[in-house]
Amino acid sequence: MVVTPDIVDRPAVNPTARTHPTRRLRELKTALTGWSFIGPATVIIVGLSIFPAGWALVLSLQDWDGFSPATFVGARNYQQLLTDADFGNAVLNTVGYTLMFVPASVLLGLFLAVALNRRIRFIGFYRTAIFVPFVASAASTGILSTYLFSPQFGLVNNVLRVVHLPQPGWLDNPHQAMLVVVIMSLWGGAAFTTVIYLAALQDVPPDLIEAALVDGANRWQTFWRVVWPQLLPVTIFVVIWQMIQAIQLFDLVYTTTRGGPLDATTTIVYFLYDKAFHSLQFGYGSAAAYVLFAATLLITTGVVVYSRRRGSEDI
Amino acid sequence: MSTLSRRAVLALAAGAGAASVAGCSRGSASTGPLDVKAKTTIEVWSGQSDAAQKKMEALATKFQQKHSNVTVNLSPGASSTDQLLQKLSAGFAGNEYPDVSYAFGSWAGQLEASGRTLDIADKVKKPDVKWSEFTAAARGTAQPGGEKVIGFPAVVDNVGLLYNKTLFDKAGLDYPTDAWSWDDFKAAAKKLTDSANHIYGYGYSVSGSEETTWQFWPHLWQNGGSIFTADGKKAAFASDAGTKALTFLRSMAVDDKSVYLDQTDTKFGQLFVSNRIAMITSGPWQLSDLKTGGTKYGVVRLPGTNGDHQTVSGPDIWALFDHHDKNRAHWAYEFARWLTAPGQDEQFNVAIGNLPLRTSEASSSAVKKEAKSYPGYEVFVANSDNVKNTRPTTKNYATLSTEIGKAISAVLQGQGDPGPALADAAKKTDSQIAN
Numbered sequence: 085m086v087v088t089p090d091i092v093d094r095p096a097v098n099p100t101a102r103t104h105p106t107r108r109l110r111e112l113k114t115a116l117t118g119w120s121f122i123g124p125a126t127v128i129i130v131g132l133s134i135f136p137a138g139w140a141l142v143l144s145l146q147d148w149d150g151f152s153p154a155t156f157v158g159a160r161n162y163q164q165l166l167t168d169a170d171f172g173n174a175v176l177n178t179v180g181y182t183l184m185f186v187p188a189s190v191l192l193g194l195f196l197a198v199a200l201n202r203r204i205r206f207i208g209f210y211r212t213a214i215f216v217p218f219v220a221s222a223a224s225t226g227i228l229s230t231y232l233f234s235p236q237f238g239l240v241n242n243v244l245r246v247v248h249l250p251q252p253g254w255l256d257n258p259h260q261a262m263l264v265v266v267i268m269s270l271w272g273g274a275a276f277t278t279v280i281y282l283a284a285l286q287d288v289p290p291d292l293i294e295a296a297l298v299d300g301a302n303r304w305q306t307f308w309r310v311v312w313p314q315l316l317p318v319t320i321f322v323v324i325w326q327m328i329q330a331i332q333l334f335d336l337v338y339t340t341t342r343g344g345p346l347d348a349t350t351t352i353v354y355f356l357y358d359k360a361f362h363s364l365q366f367g368y369g370s371a372a373a374y375v376l377f378a379a380t381l382l383i384t385t386g387v388v389v390y391s392r393r394r395g396s397e398d399i
Numbered sequence: 400m401s402t403l404s405r406r407a408v409l410a411l412a413a414g415a416g417a418a419s420v421a422g423c424s425r426g427s428a429s430t431g432p433l434d435v436k437a438k439t440t441i442e443v444w445s446g447q448s449d450a451a452q453k454k455m456e457a458l459a460t461k462f463q464q465k466h467s468n469v470t471v472n473l474s475p476g477a478s479s480t481d482q483l484l485q486k487l488s489a490g491f492a493g494n495e496y497p498d499v500s501y502a503f504g505s506w507a508g509q510l511e512a513s514g515r516t517l518d519i520a521d522k523v524k525k526p527d528v529k530w531s532e533f534t535a536a537a538r539g540t541a542q543p544g545g546e547k548v549i550g551f552p553a554v555v556d557n558v559g560l561l562y563n564k565t566l567f568d569k570a571g572l573d574y575p576t577d578a579w580s581w582d583d584f585k586a587a588a589k590k591l592t593d594s595a596n597h598i599y600g601y602g603y604s605v606s607g608s609e610e611t612t613w614q615f616w617p618h619l620w621q622n623g624g625s626i627f628t629a630d631g632k633k634a635a636f637a638s639d640a641g642t643k644a645l646t647f648l649r650s651m652a653v654d655d656k657s658v659y660l661d662q663t664d665t666k667f668g669q670l671f672v673s674n675r676i677a678m679i680t681s682g683p684w685q686l687s688d689l690k691t692g693g694t695k696y697g698v699v700r701l702p703g704t705n706g707d708h709q710t711v712s713g714p715d716i717w718a719l720f721d722h723h724d725k726n727r728a729h730w731a732y733e734f735a736r737w738l739t740a741p742g743q744d745e746q747f748n749v750a751i752g753n754l755p756l757r758t759s760e761a762s763s764s765a766v767k768k769e770a771k772s773y774p775g776y777e778v779f780v781a782n783s784d785n786v787k788n789t790r791p792t793t794k795n796y797a798t799l800s801t802e803i804g805k806a807i808s809a810v811l812q813g814q815g816d817p818g819p820a821l822a823d824a825a826k827k828t829d830s831q832i833a834n
Contacts, residue, residue, distance in 0.1 A: 149794070150488035151513035236597040236659075237675075256662055258812075342606055344662050346809055361485075363801055364509065 144370035154367070161371035171372065173347055174355035177262065181351065182330040184266045185273060189326050190319065192270060193277025198307070200278065201285045211282070218275035226339025229268040230255065258348035261341055265349055269336055273329065277322050284318040285311070320391045324384055331380055352376050433725040438468050441730050444476025446483050446501030451751045458743055462734060469730050476500060484509075491515055498731035501553055502718040505609065505800075507543035507792040510718050516549040517719040517728055523548055528736060532757035537714040539789035550718040551735040554753050556682045557712045557782050558617065560584075560702060561775070564695040566591055566598065566677040575678070579702040581618075581647060584678070588657040591677040600657035602667030602676040603648065605808035610664040612804040613790060614680060616711045618644035620788050621704035626799065627791055632832060634799055637818075637825035645810055645817035652811040660811060671696075683754055686773040698775030700782050709787040754780055799828045 144161055148154035165171050200211055217225070232239050233254035241251040255261050288311050296306045334353040337343060343350035343358065350358070352372065360369025445455045452475055459471040476497065477486045484506050490496035491513055502510060510516055520542070523530040530538065537552035562575050570591050575584070588600025604610040616626065624640025627633065652658040659676050661667040668685055670676045672692035679685075680701060689696050701710050717735045721728065737743060744756045745765035752773065755766055761780055770777035790796075806824035809815050 149509060149512070150484075151491065151509045230663075256660070341662060342608075344606055344808070346812060346814065347805075363797060 140370040140373055143367050144374050146367045148366045149364040150366055151364075157367065161368050162375070164368065165371055165375060170347065170350070171352075171355060174350045174352045177347075177349060178331060178333065178351045181262060181266060181333055182327060184263075185269055185330045186323060186326045188266065189270055189273040189277050190322055192274040193281050193322070194315075196274065196278040197281030197285055200282055214278050215275050217272045218279070220272065222269075222272065222335035223339050225268055225272055226336045229264060229336075229340055233264050255341055256345055258346045261345055261348045265333075265336055265340065268340070269333070273326060277326065280318060280322055281315065284315050288314045317391075320387065324387050327383060327387075328380055331376065331383075431725070433729055435726075435729060436468055437726050438470075439726045439730050440470040440472060441499065441727055441734060442472045442497040443474070443734065444483060444486070444497045444500040445473060446476055446480040448475055448479075451747075454747050454750055458738060458747060462737060465737075466730070466733075469734075471734060496720055498720055498722065498727050499550075499735055500718050500720070502550070502716050504540040504714050504716060504790070504792050505797065507540055507549065507716060507718070508794040508796065511543050511547060511549050512794055515720050516547070517721045517732070518547040518549065519719065519732055520546065520548040522732060529757070529759070532759050534712065534714070534758075534783055534786050536712040536786045536789045537716075537756065540714045540792050541716050543792040550716045551739045552714050552756055553717045553739070554715040554748060555712060555756055555783065556684065556714070556754055557710045557779060557786050558614070558680050558682050558701065559710065559775075559779055559782050560678060560680055560699050561671065561685060561689075562678045562697050562699070563671060563674055563676065564697060565674050570677075574697055575699050575702070577699050577708075579699070581621075581702045581704060584702040585647070585651055585655070585657075588651060588678060589655045592655070592657040594656065597675060599659035599670075599676045600655075600678060601651060602659040602661055602670060602679050603652065603811065604661045604664045604667060605811050606662055606664050607801070607804040607808045608664055609800050609804070611807050612800045613711050613713060615644065615648070615803070615807055616788070616790060617680075617701055617709060618647065618704075620709050620711075621707045625788075627793075627795070631791065631793055631795065634803075634825035634828040636799075636803060637821040641821045642818045645807065645821060648807070649810050649817055653813050658811070683752065683773075683776060683779040686775060687752055690773060696775070698778040700778065700785055708785050710782060710785045711788070711790055712783075712786040713790060752776075754783065758783070795828075795832050798831045802828045802831075 143154075145156060145158060146154040147157045147161075196214055200207065200214065230238075233241075235241055235251065235253045235256050238254070240254070244251045252260055254264050292310055292314075293306055296310045301309065332353055333351045334357065337349050337351055337354050338357075341349045343354045353376065356369040356372035356376070359365045359372060443459070445452060447455050456473060459473045463469060463471055477483045480501060480503070483500060483502065487496060487500060487502075487510070496515065522528070533541075533552045534555055537555050541550050541552055542548045560575055560579075564574065567574055572587055572590060575587070584601075591600040592598065603614065619626070619636060619641055622640035622643045624638050624644065625635045628635045648658075652660060659667055659670060667676055667679055668681060668688065671679045671681075671685075672688055672694050674694070700708050702708070717738065719728075719731050719735060738747065739756055741755075741757055741760050741763070744760060745763060747753075749755050749760065749763075749765045749769055752769065755761060755763070760766060761783075766777070766780060770780070791799075802824040803821070806815075806820040810817055810820050
């Protein structure tokens with residue numbers, strides 16, 4: 085703002101450049117307009133993402149309980165993570181969950197999308213019904229699953245009891261709890277992939293399919309030889325996206341098992357939450373967060389590079 | 400973290416995310432000598448909501464009427480009591496913290512370590528404070544390091560045995576008595592369990608949280624064990640007493656299968672209300688749920704070991720903070736003292752269903768009235784006498800609690816043996832404390 089009088093004054097000093105001031109004024113106006121558009125978002129991103137991320141990096145090099153003065157410990161938190169059996173367990177759980185959740189949600193989404201990509205009655209209703217779980221918050225999904233999968237009083241085991249089948253321990257059994265978490269997250273997760281695939285399927289040019297059919301391909305061949313290659317870029321996007329979601333699993337665990345039974349569902353994010361906000365080891369928790377960040381970055385870069393090499397950079 | 404306050408907050412605050420957080424007082428800092436006539440504003444974070452907050456507001460207004468130069472800026476401080484710790488931590492970082500704040504007992508050590516608390520050790524020695532009327536556990540919580548007194552007790556509680564009369568009648572068993580030993584308890588739990596119909600004799604949280612841990616302390620103490628060594632620097636629970644205590648619980652959970660192992664901290668209470676669990680060990684905060692649920696129940700003190708029926712208490716405090724302002728320090732202290740005096744305590748703690756803070760209130764008419772509407776309340780009041788040991792509130796306790804909580808929940812779910820599991824937890828605690 086203080087620049088304005090300066091600009092207005094200038095013509096008197098430099099009469100040769102008559103057109104200059106208006107152009108500069110216009111440029112300034114454009115710049116101001118631009119900044120006023122991105123300003124609020126920039127403030128929010130710097131204030132709520134970049135600043136905390138920087139602060140967490142500093143924290144991860146400190147030993148701090150939130151009250152006493154922090155002490156600088158260098159890389160000790162990171163070294164400690166390497167030998168921490170609980171962190172190792174959390175990493176294993178997260179990897180296990182990712183390996184179950186990502187392929188299952190992609191395949192299920194693809195299947196549902198193909199099933200919903202046709203002209204039948206009430207298709208709008210079916211599509212809505214599939215998508216609703218994605219809109220439901222993970223917290224409510226979690227609470228719902230504790231009602232469904234309670235070994236003694238849950239709906240699932242009551243049904244199994246009626247039909248005289250064995251009733252598993254579900255959320256109370258260390259070997260099955262993660263499976264329940266996968267099932268419940270698929271409920272919302274597959275809804276997301278379905279919608280993405282549905283949109284992609286509708287982008288497949290119908291004349292390609294017609295041509296294939298005219299050439300004598302059956303429906304199965306048409307799908308795998310014509311439609312599926314068209315879906316590849318979307319598949320890569322969906323895999324990356326679901327993987328990031330899977331690695332950051334927290335809310336469902338928090339509302340169902342709180343990491344139990346016997347740490348069977350403690351994921352990396354739950355681990356760092358527990359360290360930072362229950363044990364008040366903010367430094368240690370931040371270090372775990374940075375390890376997670378590095379892993380996510382590596383995976384994403386890896387998948388993008390791989391897919392570019394295969395020539396599908398248009399994701 | 401005291402379960403009482405957490406539960407009380409859950410009950411009272413359900414859904415009330417209200418609690419807009421007022422900025423801290425920015426009253427002019429006076430660095431001069433104490434002037435009790437000067438206009439002073441103190442900031443109080445109550446950690447309460449709904450009915451309890453209303454009672455606090457009424458009391459704050461009364462205090463202001465008594466002292467016209469003092470303004471009490473009362474707010475809940477955070478959306479729930481357990482959020483207060485983070486708010487305080489952030490407040491310290493930004494130099495904007497209250498004069499008085501509600502605090503869970505387990506935070507006392509950390510608050511003291513922050514260096515922002517007042518030390519009222521000399522003031523509470525004055526006879527008119529009647530400091531000794533508070534239970535030893537409550538006094539100990541307000542004095543986490545053993546020297547500085549950082550505030551006044553705010554809420555006290557203890558754990559007793561609640562039994563479900565419907566299930567006892569169904570099984571044709573006599574109700575528990577004051578004289579019960581843990582063996583009586585175990586035998587009854589086994590008889591009450593009906594696995595086909597999913598009815599359990601007892602419920603125990605295996606979430607590994609403080610709920611898992613503090614329920615274990617009466618067993619440890621009754622067997623003659625202790626939590627820390629005398630200097631408070633090493634875990635002492637991995638002893639014969641500890642092994643004995645955990646072996647007992649394991650025999651119920653694993654051998655008799657008479658225990659509902661709760662993965663959360665809240666389900667066993669609900670199952671007791673709905674006649675699925677016959678006995679739970681819990682505190683006075685459970686009573687309002689039982690009344691709402693129409694459960695037929697009774698309360699006795701905890702079963703004993705060789706006649707020792709001691710229990711555990713998780714007191715919370717009103718922490719007082721230093722702003723290097725003598726007037727504010729004075730009025731913060733005076734407000735907390737006045738609030739915890741018998742007359743006001745009846746209007747706050749007793750009125751909202753908490754136990755009275757002071758022994759002198761035990762026979763008051765307010766307590767009698769409360770006992771009438773909540774049967775069993777009087778048992779908990781009397782049970783305060785069975786609080787012999789103080790649950791530690793030092794910084795090291797948080798570490799210890801996590802480690803032993805894990806060990807207990809693993810053993811009760813059939814993994815590992817009591818002795819080695821406790822020894823391992825003690826080792827881990829010690830190495831973390833030494834770091």
